[in-house]
Amino acid sequence: MHMPGAAPSRGVAYAEGRYMPLEEATIAMLDRGFVRSDATYDVVHVWKGRFFRLEDHLDRFERSVAGLRMTLPLPREEIAAILHGCVRRAGLADAYVQMALTRGVPPPGTRDPKLCQNRFTAFAQPFVWIANEAQRREGLSLVVTKTQRIPPEAVDPRIKNFHWLDLTMGIFEAQDRGADVPLLPDRDGNLTEGPGFNVFALHGRTLVTPDRGMFEGMTRRSVIELAPELQLAVEERALHASELARAEEIFLTSTAGGIMPVSRLDGAPVGEGRPGPVTRAMHDLYWRRHEEGWLATPVDYEGG
Ligand SMILES: Cc1ncc(COP(=O)(O)O)c(C=O)c1O
Structure with missing residues (x-):
């Protein structure tokens, strides 16, 4: 959806102190x-x-920056203003908005990360859905891959990062096996996450979601907070692939799409092979809260 009167845009980026078309x-x-x-x-x-949970995203970004021993070149308020600026200039009502900090270019003749000037960039593009419309209606098919997620002792997954080669090879593995999306285990067979999403399994009235080896997604957090409203308990703990196979329902969570049902796991139906009632209820509650303005920050479309 675009703002009335605005030209459709593929996105607007901010880099080196100025805005430009994303492409x-x-x-x-x-x-x-x-x-x-x-x-x-x-x-x-x-x-x-x-915006949904803008302050929480800025908090998480600041924690990630500190975790990598980097320094933001701009104060938080200016970063927020740039995110508003990208969305405003793109004329988008529904948007996927990224902020990034790269280490920068080391001075000639060195490789010392300390000597780099960290660079902030951002962009807004039309809202991104991990699952297409049919997949959101019928459910995704998921496979637990042979490819393992990089261990948290090597790369801290709570720092949002571009170490995606394991996830990318997982995408190829899922496609080779005729599935839509992969879910990567750790070396003990406990599940971690997939390319851009966390996972939940329903057992009775309890949702189980992994607590290690994965990024602590904001949508995952929203589900944990909303669960009591649906009389659901939540357990954050190790979730083994064999336990996922016995789940009554499975869903995935991501900023890029919200709550997404899984109807097949490793080629077999999950429950009755279609999105289950708890997944649907969580999906509806998540988007209803958006309509009600839960944790919302209106975009500054006027500027200034
Ligand atoms: C590797 C990974 N796991 C999980 C997620 C889900 O996090 P969020 O709900 O904050 O989008 C993402 C987000 O894109 C991700 O990149």
């Missing part, structure tokens, strides 16, 4: 963010003209 934005080839995946980022969404 024209580039990263310096020697930036360690590009050549070493030495970067962190966060993604917040805008729905019907309002």
